Amino acid sequence: MSYEVTIEPTGDVIEVEEGQTILDAALRQGVWLPFACGHGTCATCKCQVVEGDVDLGNASPFALMDMERDEGKILACCAMPESDLTIEADIDVDPDFAGHPVIDFVGTVTDILDLSPTIKGIRFELDREVEFQAGQYVNLRIPGVEGTRAFSIANKPSDNRTLELHVRKVPNGAGTTWLHETLQVGDTLDISGPYGQFFVRKSDEQDVIFIAGGSGLSSPQSMILDLLEAEDPRQIYLFQGARNVSELYNRELFEGLDREYDNFHYIPALNEPLEEDHWEGFKGFVHEAAIAHFDNRFSGHKAYLCGPPPMIDAAITALMQGRLFERDIHMERFFTAADGAEDQPRSALFKRI
Amino acid sequence: MAAKKLNIKDKYRLLTRDLDWEFSYRDRKKAFPFEEFEGIKITDWSKWEDPFRLTMDAYWKYQAEKEKKLYAIFDAFAQNNGQLNITDPRYVNALKIFLTGVSPLEYQAFQGFAHTGRQFGGVGARVACQMQSIDELRHVQTQVHAMSHYNKFFDGLQDWSHMHDRVWYLSVPKSFFNDARAAGPFEFMVAIGFSFEYVLTNLLFVPFMSGAAYNGDMATVTFGFSAQSDEARHMTLGLEVIKFLLEQHEDNVPIVQKWIDKWFWRGTRLLTIVAMMMDYMLPNKVMSWKEAWEVYFEEAGGALFKDLARYGIRMPKYADVIEKEKEHISHQAWWTFYTHGHAAGFHTWIPTDEELDWLSEKYPDTFDKYYRPRWELAKEMEAKGERFYTKALPQLCTTCQIPMLFTEMDDPSQTCYRDSVYEGERYHFCSDGCKDIFDDEPEKFVQSWLPVHQIFQGNCGGPGVEDILRDYYQMNLGADNMDIKGSPDETRWKEWKKGVA
Numbered sequence: 001m002s003y004e005v006t007i008e009p010t011g012d013v014i015e016v017e018e019g020q021t022i023l024d025a026a027l028r029q030g031v032w033l034p035f036a037c038g039h040g041t042c043a044t045c046k047c048q049v050v051e052g053d054v055d056l057g058n059a060s061p062f063a064l065m066d067m068e069r070d071e072g073k074i075l076a077c078c079a080m081p082e083s084d085l086t087i088e089a090d091i092d093v094d095p096d097f098a099g100h101p102v103i104d105f106v107g108t109v110t111d112i113l114d115l116s117p118t119i120k121g122i123r124f125e126l127d128r129e130v131e132f133q134a135g136q137y138v139n140l141r142i143p144g145v146e147g148t149r150a151f152s153i154a155n156k157p158s159d160n161r162t163l164e165l166h167v168r169k170v171p172n173g174a175g176t177t178w179l180h181e182t183l184q185v186g187d188t189l190d191i192s193g194p195y196g197q198f199f200v201r202k203s204d205e206q207d208v209i210f211i212a213g214g215s216g217l218s219s220p221q222s223m224i225l226d227l228l229e230a231e232d233p234r235q236i237y238l239f240q241g242a243r244n245v246s247e248l249y250n251r252e253l254f255e256g257l258d259r260e261y262d263n264f265h266y267i268p269a270l271n272e273p274l275e276e277d278h279w280e281g282f283k284g285f286v287h288e289a290a291i292a293h294f295d296n297r298f299s300g301h302k303a304y305l306c307g308p309p310p311m312i313d314a315a316i317t318a319l320m321q322g323r324l325f326e327r328d329i330h331m332e333r334f335f336t337a338a339d340g341a342e343d344q345p346r347s348a349l350f351k352r353i
Numbered sequence: 354m355a356a357k358k359l360n361i362k363d364k365y366r367l368l369t370r371d372l373d374w375e376f377s378y379r380d381r382k383k384a385f386p387f388e389e390f391e392g393i394k395i396t397d398w399s400k401w402e403d404p405f406r407l408t409m410d411a412y413w414k415y416q417a418e419k420e421k422k423l424y425a426i427f428d429a430f431a432q433n434n435g436q437l438n439i440t441d442p443r444y445v446n447a448l449k450i451f452l453t454g455v456s457p458l459e460y461q462a463f464q465g466f467a468h469t470g471r472q473f474g475g476v477g478a479r480v481a482c483q484m485q486s487i488d489e490l491r492h493v494q495t496q497v498h499a500m501s502h503y504n505k506f507f508d509g510l511q512d513w514s515h516m517h518d519r520v521w522y523l524s525v526p527k528s529f530f531n532d533a534r535a536a537g538p539f540e541f542m543v544a545i546g547f548s549f550e551y552v553l554t555n556l557l558f559v560p561f562m563s564g565a566a567y568n569g570d571m572a573t574v575t576f577g578f579s580a581q582s583d584e585a586r587h588m589t590l591g592l593e594v595i596k597f598l599l600e601q602h603e604d605n606v607p608i609v610q611k612w613i614d615k616w617f618w619r620g621t622r623l624l625t626i627v628a629m630m631m632d633y634m635l636p637n638k639v640m641s642w643k644e645a646w647e648v649y650f651e652e653a654g655g656a657l658f659k660d661l662a663r664y665g666i667r668m669p670k671y672a673d674v675i676e677k678e679k680e681h682i683s684h685q686a687w688w689t690f691y692t693h694g695h696a697a698g699f700h701t702w703i704p705t706d707e708e709l710d711w712l713s714e715k716y717p718d719t720f721d722k723y724y725r726p727r728w729e730l731a732k733e734m735e736a737k738g739e740r741f742y743t744k745a746l747p748q749l750c751t752t753c754q755i756p757m758l759f760t761e762m763d764d765p766s767q768t769c770y771r772d773s774v775y776e777g778e779r780y781h782f783c784s785d786g787c788k789d790i791f792d793d794e795p796e797k798f799v800q801s802w803l804p805v806h807q808i809f810q811g812n813c814g815g816p817g818v819e820d821i822l823r824d825y826y827q828m829n830l831g832a833d834n835m836d837i838k839g840s841p842d843e844t845r846w847k848e849w850k851k852g853v854a
Contacts, residue, residue: 062423323603
């Protein structure tokens with residue numbers, strides 16, 4: 001049993017299990033809320049309930065006083081939902097966030113491509129127009145799989161009747177295995193979206209660096225196509241990481257764009273190229289390619305990272321040691337059931353990292 | 354439709370950040386004279402991200418409510434003779450140390466944040482420091498009020514602020530804060546706002562408040578919760594300071610690292626007294642010092658330093674020594690106080706047999722080997738009517754001012770001695786950590802007011818130890834000091850409990 005908790009003013013939606021605290025669920029699902037002590041004594045995570053019922057848990061009477069309880073305040077680190085819930089937290093809405101409403105729609109599969117030995121590109125035609133920002137994701141309801149699965153949108157927002165997703169087959173992953181092995185052209189799936197806070201901060205005029213790994217190319221692909229379509233003048237760098245040439249998918253697309261646009265630069269990096277690849281590009285991890293290209297100085301840019309957690313982690317360290325900080329780093333982590341590393345204690349030093 | 358309500362961010366901007374002004378006819382540098390001398394480079398105060406958005410009107414409303422609640426509980430505690438519900442009178446000695454050693458630090462924190470806040474050119478940092486300053490004043494008041502009730506029934510609590518200024522072991526916490534307050538504003542923030550409030554305060558408050566709860570002291574539990582509810586702001590302020598300094602300029606990184614090295618070392622030295630309280634002074638134990646250290650420093654601090662590594666900050670220097678110390682320091686400190694029990698403003702005692710067994714269990718690698726035999730010897734001597742008090746005054750470390758009681762961590766039978774010569778004089782230290790701190794700023798630490806030196810120089814009255822304790826420290830001899838066995842505290846307690854099952 002789980003409840004859906006909507007967090008205003010951003011509109012993020014999280015699933016909270018019975019007996020799980022809202023803060024725990026939010027952090028695990030990549031939604032940042034202010035917090036410090038984590039056990040109900042400091043009140044950093046105080047939120048306002050807008051709608052729904054909640055068990056206040058072990059909130060200290062000094063951290064959450066009676067008058068606040070009467071006003072519907074809760075501490076997210078102790079509070080557990082007793083119904084679907086809407087809360088308002090002390091977080092900011094990004095001025096570049098368009099806030100397209102989440103809608104339910106149906107997609108009909110028109111194309112399934114083998115992008116690489118482990119990644120398929122799936123195209124859908126949609127039953128209605130879907131407004132989204134480049135970089136956001138959708139939730140797919142997959143037959144026989146509990147809950148939903150999230151995938152980033154790879155097409156640009158102006159193609160609003162189609163949907164392109166890049167799906168990497170996760171070992172023992174029920175959802176991705178079904179999409180790889182059972183899904184056929186002509187099938188329909190229930191989809192909802194758009195979701196997420198990963199999008200280009202267009203109001204910030206700094207040059208942009210995209211760092212993508214694995215199927216994490218999807219969001220940057222959408223974001224880059226969107227920027228180039230709008231003839232955005234800023235310099236755009238795409239660092240794409242893959243193991244070898246066969247995994248380096250959509251390479252021709254980006255090599256073509258690199259030739260076509262003066263302000264777009266494509267730098268692929270392979271960490272384990274095969275002999276038959278005859279690879280002459282950068283050898284090493286994708287964050288190392290970025291360090292080499294920028295000579296370890298990243299300040300003055302905006303960076304967008306998308307891919308598996310270890311790649312994101314290495315890229316953040318590289319960027320920060322090159323003097324680019326949290327406010328200019330945006331990311332989408334591709335978690336899978338195999339990523340259990342989130343149970344390590346974390347400090348409150350960073351909000352989104 | 355109703356007018357749109359301001360969101361929290363806009364409200365905070367209007368009510369605080371907008372209160373700043375441009376300096377049109379005055380030199381800004383003269384208005385903030387302490388902002389540059391430490392070598393810290395601030396390029397853009399507008400990048401300061403408010404660690405919390407509490408406006409002053411809401412601040413008063415919340416704090417007033419907290420006070421109302423707290424004092425209602427104090428009143429109930431007094432009316433119900435809450436002091437009779439504690440486990441046994443030994444527990445109150447932990448409170449005596451807290452009131453004479455820690456509560457005055459809250460007052461120093463109030464002074465420090467008021468001064469520091471004034472020196473920051475950025476209005477966000479100024480307002481945050483102002484609120485913390487007022488919080489700290491509230492904390493010292495609530496602690497004094499909570500303990501005033503105990504003062505009616507137990508010895509050693511009557512002259513806490515006078516004792517804080519003079520008594521030999523209380524110069525340890527006092528000089529810690531004096532050092533921070535005598536530093537520049539950015540070092541103060543790294544010392545107190547970050548190192549102490551964010552990383553080490555959990556080791557002070559959580560064990561202390563749990564200790565109070567385990568030992569039936571509801572008044573202390575309550576002021577603890579009340580103070581903890583302010584800590585959120587203090588902790589987030591400490592974090593924002595460190596991020597802000599590290600992001601503003603890369604030249605700040607080595608300076609901040611040096612301060613972290615210094616203040617973590619000084620902080621762990623200061624916490625020795627908490628270690629001793631947890632392992633020896635609480636009749637009902639919460640957890641061992643070693644366990645607390647592992648949970649609150651090694652795990653929580655480890656996660657923090659993993660994140661700080663992205664800025665190029667490494668673990669504090671001597672973290673490897675600190676890790677070994679958790680096995681030893683509580684035992685070394687309590688032994689020192691036991692043998693100097695005639696000169697302390699609280700009572701000391703030999704742990705009961707059950708407590709000795711608990712220590713053996715919690716410290717399987719060190720207690721039986723190094724420390725239990727001492728207590729067995731002390732028991733034998735006490736049984737013969739020869740309870741041991743040392744006649745000597747201890748040598749003090751010039752930096753932390755703790756008696757030279759710590760050993761080499763790889764050889765617990767050898768006291769650790771270090772020294773440095775500065776302008777022809779030799780200075781002594783308890784550790785490499787304290788020696789490094791001195792060597793970096795000798796001109797500051799040669800001014801240390803070391804209680805034992807002051808006694809020998811004749812600045813504390815005397816000449817006898819008793820004269821100093823009675824006249825200069827204003828202790829009630831025979832009541833405040835000596836072993837708990839036979840003390841007036843113990844006699845009264847037995848009287849109160851007579852006939853109670």
